[in-house]
Amino acid sequence: xxxxKNRFLPYLREDRLPHIFCPGCGNGxxxxxxxxxxxxxxxxxxNIAMVSGIGCSSRIPGYLKCDSLHTTHGRALSFATxxxxxxxxxxxxxxxxxxxxxxxxxxxxxxAARRNINLTVICINNNIYGMTGGQISPTSPKGSFATxxxxxxxxxxxxxxxxxxxxxxxxxARWTTVQMENLVLSIKAGLKNKGFSFIxxxxxxxxxxxxxxxxxxxxxxxxxxxxxxVFKSAAxxxxxxxxxxxxxxxxxxxxxxxxxxxxxxxxxxEKSGKKTLINSAYSTEL
Amino acid sequence: MIGDFKLIIxxxxxxxxxxxxxxxxxxxxYAISPEVNKKGVQLPFVKFEERCTKCGTCExxxxxxxxxxxxxxxxxxxxxxNFNPLFTRHGK
Numbered sequence: 001x002x003x004x005k006n007r008f009l010p011y012l013r014e015d016r017l018p019h020i021f022c023p024g025c026g027n028g029x030x031x032x033x034x035x036x037x038x039x040x041x042x043x044x045x046x047n048i049a050m051v052s053g054i055g056c057s058s059r060i061p062g063y064l065k066c067d068s069l070h071t072t073h074g075r076a077l078s079f080a081t082x083x084x085x086x087x088x089x090x091x092x093x094x095x096x097x098x099x100x101x102x103x104x105x106x107x108x109x110x111x112a113a114r115r116n117i118n119l120t121v122i123c124i125n126n127n128i129y130g131m132t133g134g135q136i137s138p139t140s141p142k143g144s145f146a147t148x149x150x151x152x153x154x155x156x157x158x159x160x161x162x163x164x165x166x167x168x169x170x171x172x173a174r175w176t177t178v179q180m181e182n183l184v185l186s187i188k189a190g191l192k193n194k195g196f197s198f199i200x201x202x203x204x205x206x207x208x209x210x211x212x213x214x215x216x217x218x219x220x221x222x223x224x225x226x227x228x229x230v231f232k233s234a235a236x237x238x239x240x241x242x243x244x245x246x247x248x249x250x251x252x253x254x255x256x257x258x259x260x261x262x263x264x265x266x267x268x269x270e271k272s273g274k275k276t277l278i279n280s281a282y283s284t285e286l
Numbered sequence: 287m288i289g290d291f292k293l294i295i296x297x298x299x300x301x302x303x304x305x306x307x308x309x310x311x312x313x314x315x316y317a318i319s320p321e322v323n324k325k326g327v328q329l330p331f332v333k334f335e336e337r338c339t340k341c342g343t344c345e346x347x348x349x350x351x352x353x354x355x356x357x358x359x360x361x362x363x364x365x366x367x368n369f370n371p372l373f374t375r376h377g378k
Binding site for chain 2: 197
């Protein structure tokens with residue numbers, strides 16, 4: 001490269017940079033990973049529609065130069081389902097946080113996975129509600145501290161990647177922000193996969209999670225995350241006691257299944273022939 | 287280095303000083319500068335440029351899109367290449 005410009009800047013709204021995320025937040029790295037994966041998967045950037053809910057991670061589509069939809073809290077997957085059903089040629093990507101996907105939108109998540117609709121969901125799991133001041137989220141590890149848990153969290157967290165794999169998604173994986181190469185390849189596989197693709201990314205949140213849990217700097221959080229990572233093949237041979245507090249990374253589901261919009265298209269052609277639901281109104285124009 | 291050619295460029299306006307590039311770099315190319323710039327950020331700088339293998343990890347891992355590495359054009363577009371082809375070859 002002769003002009004020496006960052007290779008991700010052409011996709012970003014440069015007048016809005018530097019972005020609002022705290023120093024060391026993993027969201028910016030996930031923007032880079034997504035853009036690198038999109039280039040690797042040979043996708044058309046103009047054909048991508050991004051949907052997001054409410055939260056720190058849901059601000060990502062606002063910084064990207066593509067069509068985006070900023071929706072109500074937890075309902076990003078419902079809006080995405082409607083968008084994909086209305087126009088099945090769009091590549092719909094959903095950016096969602098752990099509070100958005102697991103707590104208020106939990107049922108939307110498992111039912112989207114059950115239907116196996118062709119979406120790519122990138123769930124950015126920072127283990128805490130970062131935007132509202134550091135409350136406990138459904139994925140906070142047991143024993144971690146937060147504003148609403150001054151004596152430590154007593155509950156067992158959700159394992160989102162396993163949950164979505166059990167709900168029937170055709171692709172489900174979990175990676176962290178310190179394993180950049182694997183994350184890029186996993187997002188690429190999710191974009192190419194026909195069906196519901198769920199990629200959970202464990203990130204650092206030094207401002208709220210780190211400050212409450214004695215990991216103030218981004219480097220300390222990344223080092224702890226790297227030390228606690230166990231690959232899935234190794235985790236299968238470990239006992240439940242050894243796996244306490246560890247992050248299991250890897251692919252949890254990678255299968256082929258019937259897809260929702262194709263089923264809808266097939267039944268529409270079968271029952272009404274050329275007069276399909278979507279295109280009959282525009283048939284003279286097309 | 288010839289003239290003003292630089293292998294790694296760090297954008298001072300975008301960097302927020304999280305120092306994740308120091309942690310992510312496999313070859314410890316970066317170091318923290320002792321001076322503070324006008325935003326109150328201790329910028330990282332390239333101290334050991336001869337160690338760099340152009341793997342491009344810091345470019346992807348930088349949350350603020352501040353790092354630019356002078357990589358060969360579009361190496362990441364190849365289907366079978368997951369890493370920079372120059373990464374395995376020991377440079378210079």
